[in-house]
Amino acid sequence: MNRINPLHIGILLIVILAFFIFQLGEAKKELHETNILYKETLTLSTQLVGLREVYGDKNAIKKSINRILNQSSLKSANIVKKVTSTGLKISSESMDRGALNSLMGKMLNGSYNIASLKIKLLSDKTASLKMEIKW
Amino acid sequence: MFSKFNKQIDTIFLDKDSKEFSIKERVNVIISPSLYWVQKVSLPVKYVREVYALLPSLFEDTLPKGVYSYSAYKSGDEFYIFAYDDKLILDTLSHKKINSSQIKNVYFAQSELSFIETPVKIDEIQSLYVKDDILMLIPSVWLKENSDLNLATLTLSKHKITLKQFSHLVNDKSLYTLIAIASVLLVLIATEYFITMDKVSKTRTMKEKLFSQHKLKSTMFQNRAMLKKLSNTHATQTNLRIYMGNILKIALKKERYLSLVEVKNKTLKVEFIGVKLGNESRIIKELQSKKVPFNSSVKDELLRLEFKL
Numbered sequence: 001m002n003r004i005n006p007l008h009i010g011i012l013l014i015v016i017l018a019f020f021i022f023q024l025g026e027a028k029k030e031l032h033e034t035n036i037l038y039k040e041t042l043t044l045s046t047q048l049v050g051l052r053e054v055y056g057d058k059n060a061i062k063k064s065i066n067r068i069l070n071q072s073s074l075k076s077a078n079i080v081k082k083v084t085s086t087g088l089k090i091s092s093e094s095m096d097r098g099a100l101n102s103l104m105g106k107m108l109n110g111s112y113n114i115a116s117l118k119i120k121l122l123s124d125k126t127a128s129l130k131m132e133i134k135w
Numbered sequence: 136m137f138s139k140f141n142k143q144i145d146t147i148f149l150d151k152d153s154k155e156f157s158i159k160e161r162v163n164v165i166i167s168p169s170l171y172w173v174q175k176v177s178l179p180v181k182y183v184r185e186v187y188a189l190l191p192s193l194f195e196d197t198l199p200k201g202v203y204s205y206s207a208y209k210s211g212d213e214f215y216i217f218a219y220d221d222k223l224i225l226d227t228l229s230h231k232k233i234n235s236s237q238i239k240n241v242y243f244a245q246s247e248l249s250f251i252e253t254p255v256k257i258d259e260i261q262s263l264y265v266k267d268d269i270l271m272l273i274p275s276v277w278l279k280e281n282s283d284l285n286l287a288t289l290t291l292s293k294h295k296i297t298l299k300q301f302s303h304l305v306n307d308k309s310l311y312t313l314i315a316i317a318s319v320l321l322v323l324i325a326t327e328y329f330i331t332m333d334k335v336s337k338t339r340t341m342k343e344k345l346f347s348q349h350k351l352k353s354t355m356f357q358n359r360a361m362l363k364k365l366s367n368t369h370a371t372q373t374n375l376r377i378y379m380g381n382i383l384k385i386a387l388k389k390e391r392y393l394s395l396v397e398v399k400n401k402t403l404k405v406e407f408i409g410v411k412l413g414n415e416s417r418i419i420k421e422l423q424s425k426k427v428p429f430n431s432s433v434k435d436e437l438l439r440l441e442f443k444l
Contacts, residue, residue, distance in 0.1 A: 005299060006310050013317040020324045027331040034338045037355075041342050044362055045349040051365035055372075108376050113368050117398035121408075124392075 054111040058135045062088065064110065065133065073102045079129075087115065087134035094126045107131070144239050146286040148257060149224075150272075155232045161239040163291060165247050167257070168272050170227060171219040172197060173245050175268055178214055183207050186214050194218045208246065208294045217243055221299045235300065245270045246294035254281040371401055371444045378403055378442045381425045385418055394437075403442040410438035 053060075065088060069079055077095035081088060095103075100119065107114065116132040147156060150167035172194060180186055190205035198218055206217040225235065248255070248263060249270045255263045262275045263284070275281065345351070352358050375398065382405055387393070395406035407418065412433045419431055422440070430441045 005297075006307070006314065007299070010310055010314045010317065013314060013321060017317055017321045017324065020321060020328055024324055024328045024331065027328055027335065031331050031335045031338070034335050034342070038338050038342045038345075041345050041351075041355070041358075044355075044358055045345050045351055048351065048358060048362050048365065049349050051362070051369055055365060055368055108379055111372070113372060114375060114398060117396065119396040121392060121394040 055113045056135055061112065061133065061135050065090070065112075068103065068106045068110075071102070074099050077103070079103075087113075087132060090129070090131045090133070092129045094122055094128060097125050097127070100127055100129065103129070146289060146291065147233075148244070148284060148286060149227060149231065149233075150257060150261065151227055152258065152260065153231055155230075158233060158237055161237050162233070163239050164228070164233070164241045165244050165286070166219075166224060166241060168244055168263075168270055170224050171217050171243055171245075173243070173269060174216050176214050176216055177212065183209050183214070186216065190216055190218070204296075204299060206243070206294075206296050215245060217245070217296075219243075219296070225298055225300060235298070238298075240291070240295040241298055242291060242295050246292050247289065248284075254278045255284045256281045257284050374442075374444045375403060378427060378429075378444070381422060381427055382440075385421055398444070401444045403444055405440045405442075407438040407440075409436055411436050 062083070065081070068074070069081060069090070074095075077092045077099040079090055079092045079095070081090055104119075113134045114131060115134040116130070118128075118130040120128045122128055144161060144163055145158070146163040146165060147158070148165050148167065149170065151169050153167075174193065174197075176193065178186060178189065180189075186207045187205065190207060191203075193216060194203070194205070201220055202222070203218045204221050206219070207214050209215075224241070228235070228238070244263065249265055249268065251263060251265055251270075254273070256275055256278075257263060257272075258275075260275055261272050262278055262281050264271055264273045264278075346353075352361065379396075382393070382396075387407070388409075391407055391409040393405065394408045395404065397404040410418070410433060415431065415433050415438045418438065418440075422429060427442065432439045
């Protein structure tokens with residue numbers, strides 16, 4: 001009676017089989033969830049990288065704003081620029097209509113995070129400007 | 136000193152008519168001729184393993200309908216072949232109060248007791264008797280003289296058998312087919328399981344690579360929050376540019392000016408001067424046609440518009 005009964009081997013195999021079927025089901029579920037998470041991460045990272053490059057690249061924003069402010073059409077506007085840790089502030093006590101149009105055209109066509117803005121008409125041809133750009 | 140290891144195992148003789156046994160330790164069991172069929176045959180084969188394939192057909196005509204196991208051993212040039220019903224023997228053991236766990240080995244009376252020269256009495260009714268090398272049961276009353284069966288000094292042979300507990304439920308062929316199918320399925324399913332786990336591991340590695348490649352924060356929660364913040368900023372800035380574009384496209388009459396543009400707390404405020412109460416409708420209609428949501432008010436020739444960004 002000491003010899004291993006083939007039926008016991010059969011039952012053992014079926015138990016192991018049932019175990020692997022269960023484990024396979026769990027593994028498939030895990031793979032499905034991992035795939036979903038991967039796809040979400042891929043979409044999120046693509047969007048995040050894109051938006052971060054537009055609104056969060058401090059050096060690129062600084063360089064771009066400097067290029068705009070160094071234009072000859074804005075020299076007469078006496079624009080003051082102040083850089084802080086979270087962004088930069090631009091202000092002019094008085095600037096003519098042409099300079100304002102030029103500056104605002106470039107600012108609105110560029111991808112800057114304009115957190116605050118105040119343009120106030122001073123006379124027919126002049127206006128004051130305060131603007132804060134954040135990164 | 137070695138008594139524990141060299142413990143003598145008792146041997147019992149099992150017959151359908153045996154009395155109930157009262158045993159506490161494992162025993163060897165010799166089964167009575169009433170529990171098996173035996174033939175002494177001469178076959179044109181050399182080895183016992185070659186005989187096994189022939190056993191069902193050799194017993195075909197002698198056995199009643201049922202499920203049987205077979206056994207054989209060689210003695211000289213001849214073979215002793217056996218057929219037995221596992222369930223019948225197990226049921227008999229059970230009726231005699233012997234569990235299968237209490238059985239050490241099972242032997243045929245033929246292989247263990249065929250040496251007897253004179254009839255041996257197993258109880259008042261039956262005796263063992265050898266005729267033409269075959270051990271058989273005969274009624275004790277036929278015999279004038281017989282001796283008692285003494286198993287204490289018996290040395291057992293190597294011709295033991297293994298009883299199959301479920302042979303009446305599943306025959307060997309079906310069982311081996313089942314084992315083969317289960318083995319193949321097991322290999323396939325286990326392979327698929329390991330492949331799936333490998334895919335899970337690779338996908339996780341790819342995800343981790345995305346994190347390091349794009350310098351993402353350590354948790355998805357942080358990244359989702361960051362994306363939400365940047366998406367809101369993007370939506371606000373897009374709206375600001377759309378609304379400013381619409382405002383700057385408005386053609387103003389003489390003596391009407393855009394006097395203030397202010398962005399604060401995600402709100403765009405615009406003021407026009409020179410707009411009398413009742414004359415503001417053209418500007419408002421023009422903005423409404425662009426489907427831009429806003430609030431408006433006029434006071435002292437000042438038209439105030441407010442847009443939520």
